[in-house]
Amino acid sequence: MALVVICGQPCSGKSKAAACLAGALKESEARQTVRIVDESSLHRGLNESYSDMTAEKNLRGVLRSEVDRSVSKDSIIIVDSLNNIKGYRYELWCLARAAGIRYCVLFCDVEENICRQWNRERGERGESTYDEKIFSDLVGRFERPDRRNRWDSPLFELLPFRDEIEESSPAIVEAVSYLTKKIDSKSRDVRILQPTIATQNVRTTEANSLYEMDRATQEVISVIVETQSQGFGGTASRISFGQHLPTISFLHLTHLSVQRSVGLPELRNLRRTFIKLTGQASLSGPPPPTDADSAKRMFIEYLNRELAHS
Numbered sequence: 271m272a273l274v275v276i277c278g279q280p281c282s283g284k285s286k287a288a289a290c291l292a293g294a295l296k297e298s299e300a301r302q303t304v305r306i307v308d309e310s311s312l313h314r315g316l317n318e319s320y321s322d323m324t325a326e327k328n329l330r331g332v333l334r335s336e337v338d339r340s341v342s343k344d345s346i347i348i349v350d351s352l353n354n355i356k357g358y359r360y361e362l363w364c365l366a367r368a369a370g371i372r373y374c375v376l377f378c379d380v381e382e383n384i385c386r387q388w389n390r391e392r393g394e395r396g397e398s399t400y401d402e403k404i405f406s407d408l409v410g411r412f413e414r415p416d417r418r419n420r421w422d423s424p425l426f427e428l429l430p431f432r433d434e435i436e437e438s439s440p441a442i443v444e445a446v447s448y449l450t451k452k453i454d455s456k457s458r459d460v461r462i463l464q465p466t467i468a469t470q471n472v473r474t475t476e477a478n479s480l481y482e483m484d485r486a487t488q489e490v491i492s493v494i495v496e497t498q499s500q501g502f503g504g505t506a507s508r509i510s511f512g513q514h515l516p517t518i519s520f521l522h523l524t525h526l527s528v529q530r531s532v533g534l535p536e537l538r539n540l541r542r543t544f545i546k547l548t549g550q551a552s553l554s555g556p557p558p559p560t561d562a563d564s565a566k567r568m569f570i571e572y573l574n575r576e577l578a579h580s
Contacts (some may be wrong), residue, residue, distance in 0.1 A: 278378030
């Protein structure tokens, strides 16, 4: 239904904001199903996750993969992490667009010195804290969200230092309203991202069809080449596939009639053309067959037609 990206400096109140937003969504009239994806849910520690660029890149990859698996039209996913790189927020926005759901960013706007103070106070309470070196590095690389960017819009801004973060905080109330508002013909302030051809995943059936088609046609060509080679340069005018492909029950009735020797380059060209034509036909009709039996039969019939006129 929606993807919410929590954004902010380290120790700026992001986790509390995520928890308050999740609570408000669950208690709303819509009673939304909410899940928070963060480092702790993936068993990643703060300093471990940001110890170097490789660890940070791996963390972003794991978070992105978990979000990709979780997004749906029936739940709201909250990504509680730094999300400090605008390019990474763009990647998350692309996931929301591919899923055809709503998207927004909740930004905890806190000054650096206050974040440092809160980091120290967390340590005094015995909670997990950032090492000073890691903290300074993350602060220096933070890219502030800009509502003019589509991957940062709509943007809801929290001011945790000025106001206590609560479910009744104005930014959280606005976010809940945006995420739960019903869409009708008059709705203009709520945007549901629409997937494009570039973001749509290839259907599994189509991928299976291509694999089976490639393998099946290659098997047929192997039988033809082997049969012709057994003729020691002669021409096998009638090639039966039943004895070579006994697992295919109906191929004992299928034959290839050839009046001349057909070389491997020519067979490969015919195979490529057949796969291309089959793929083009599937764009305007049903996908090609996903089973090897049908693919072999279609290819043999195609070869009979093409070789009969050559």
